[in-house]
Amino acid sequence: MKRITIFFASLAALFALGLSSCSDDDLGASIYNTDPSIDYLDKASATFPLDTFLKVNYLEPYNLRFIYRMEDIGSDLQKNLVPADYEKSCKLAVLSKYLWYDVYAKLAPKDFLPLYSPRIIHVIGSPSYNPSTGTETLGTAEGGLKITLYNTNALDENNMDILNTLFFHTMHHEFGHILDQTHQRPVAFNVLSNGLYDPNNWATAFDSISVSHGFVTNYASSQAREDWVEVMSSYICDDSLAWAQLLDHASYDWEEVEVSSTAQDSIQRLIRTGASRDSVGYFRANDNGKYMIGRKVIARNADGTAALDANGKIQFLSTDNIDGRAVILAKLEMVRQWLKKEFSIDLDALRDEVQSRSYVKNADGTFKRDVYGDFVNKLTQPADDNPNKTLMEELLDWINQYKALQK
Numbered sequence: 001m002k003r004i005t006i007f008f009a010s011l012a013a014l015f016a017l018g019l020s021s022c023s024d025d026d027l028g029a030s031i032y033n034t035d036p037s038i039d040y041l042d043k044a045s046a047t048f049p050l051d052t053f054l055k056v057n058y059l060e061p062y063n064l065r066f067i068y069r070m071e072d073i074g075s076d077l078q079k080n081l082v083p084a085d086y087e088k089s090c091k092l093a094v095l096s097k098y099l100w101y102d103v104y105a106k107l108a109p110k111d112f113l114p115l116y117s118p119r120i121i122h123v124i125g126s127p128s129y130n131p132s133t134g135t136e137t138l139g140t141a142e143g144g145l146k147i148t149l150y151n152t153n154a155l156d157e158n159n160m161d162i163l164n165t166l167f168f169h170t171m172h173h174e175f176g177h178i179l180d181q182t183h184q185r186p187v188a189f190n191v192l193s194n195g196l197y198d199p200n201n202w203a204t205a206f207d208s209i210s211v212s213h214g215f216v217t218n219y220a221s222s223q224a225r226e227d228w229v230e231v232m233s234s235y236i237c238d239d240s241l242a243w244a245q246l247l248d249h250a251s252y253d254w255e256e257v258e259v260s261s262t263a264q265d266s267i268q269r270l271i272r273t274g275a276s277r278d279s280v281g282y283f284r285a286n287d288n289g290k291y292m293i294g295r296k297v298i299a300r301n302a303d304g305t306a307a308l309d310a311n312g313k314i315q316f317l318s319t320d321n322i323d324g325r326a327v328i329l330a331k332l333e334m335v336r337q338w339l340k341k342e343f344s345i346d347l348d349a350l351r352d353e354v355q356s357r358s359y360v361k362n363a364d365g366t367f368k369r370d371v372y373g374d375f376v377n378k379l380t381q382p383a384d385d386n387p388n389k390t391l392m393e394e395l396l397d398w399i400n401q402y403k404a405l406q407k
Contacts, residue, residue: 021303049329049402050090057097057398062117066093068152075350084125084152092123092152092167095379100171101352108345116343118178120146125153137204140168141174144181149174157392160358160377168354169237176229189334190224192327197223206294208254211246213320214327231331232339236351239359239367239375252316253297261333 043053050068058064068089070081084092104113118141128137128150140148151166196213198205202222215221220230235243299307299315309315338343359375360368368376383394 005056018123024331040371043406046231047086048406049399050086050093051349052402053407054093058101058121062113063119065120067120068093068382070122080126081124081128081150082126082153084123088152088155089097089123089153090159090396090399091392092149093251094398095155095157095163095167096121096171097398098395099168099354100359103350103357104345107349107353108343112343116182118145118147118175119274122148123152124144124148124150127151133203139170139174141177141223144178144295145172147171147178153238155384157379160375160379163379164237168243168358169233172233172236173229176232177225179343180228181223183338184199185225185338186334187227189331190227192331193221193224193227196322197221197227199223206254206256206292208249208294209256210253211328212324213251213322214245214250214253214324214331228335231328232335232347235332235335235347236354241373247325247328250328252324253319253322254294255297256294259291259293313380 042048045051054066058066068084068086070083072332073122078331101113101117114271129135130137136150138150142148149167149170154162154166156162187276191279193214196215199222202210202218205221207218210218210221213221215230216234217230220227234246238246297317297319299317301307306314336347339350355367358378360378360381362368370376379395380390383389383391386394391396
């Protein structure tokens with residue numbers, strides 16, 4: 001199961017807005033599946049192109065049902081969920097093929113996907129909130145047979161960070177669970193962070209503190225099985241800039257301290273302007289209205305200012321005897337060796353393929369950057385073989401080609 005921390009401010013108002021407006025929405029007849037026996041491969045059906053694409057690309061090669069008409073019997077009946085929009089379902093279907101299935105089909109042994117692919121992918125339109133814990137479930141993997149993906153209606157190909165958070169990271173995370181259920185991870189992995197897992201309070205931890213303890217995400221610190229697949233999915237999906245930043249953060253000890261509300265603005269300005277400072281952190285208001293900051297652990301004077309060494313340099317301290325960077329790299333190496341031994345898959349080749357499909361490359365093979373220094377989203381750029389279409393539009397042609405059969 002893949003979760004992230006969310007904030008529930010004004011959530012009741014959002015639900016009220018959704019409920020008050022739902023009677024005005026034309027959801028269409030195609031988004032619910034009230035009778036699984038219905039054959040939707042009817043050329044007169046508006047959904048014929050997507051249904052045909054799913055049959056040809058998922059059902060026939062992998063015996064996989066890609067379900068976008070929400071089936072209540074296969075959904076969490078304790079949650080307020082809505083079906084996926086048809087157009088969003090089309091995008092998620094082609095992106096799942098392009099950034100997940102086609103990658104494994106290219107790099108894994110021929111029998112890998114037929115053997116280990118889930119038999120059902122069920123996509124839901126809405127988020128899956130957990131109000132009691134303040135978290136959001138992004139996906140689930142059930143018994144090695146079914147993967148559920150939520151929040152399909154929020155899919156936006158213009159934002160690769162959101163796509164990774166909501167979908168691609170989740171896809172590889174949940175698929176990692178399926179692989180872990182069939183070929184057990186190394187027992188030694190479970191003891192690398194023994195005593196540090198916290199299944200109850202992971203959602204309230206500062207990211208940097210979790211990373212300094214050797215976890216690639218907060219959720220990884222919840223339990224070993226989640227830690228394992230978070231290492232795998234983070235390495236595959238995080239671009240090299242994000243991965244390098246994560247390892248840099250993991251190289252320091254971090255602490256969470258309370259600051260006054262009046263100090264908030266001045267410290268945030270310091271952070272935004274990039275001025276000299278003794279720590280890097282961010283604020284969060286907790287349930288008691290207090291402002292907390294995550295900052296690097298350094299030697300300090302009695303008044304809280306940095307205690308510099310003889311050369312005038314900040315003295316970074318290690319107080320927990322944990323080298324977060326070394327722990328993360330050790331975990332990554334276990335995942336790398338496991339994939340190679342159990343499935344004959346090169347993790348680094350897999351990562352490079354996903355990155356190359358996600359971001360634009362220069363002629364010299366390096367990744368192109370935008371004015372902000374971030375990698376350029378390949379989905380929104382002209383396709384390699386058709387400059388008149390974006391890559392996303394070209395991928396959707398996999399579905400649109402079947403419209404000609406309707407005429």
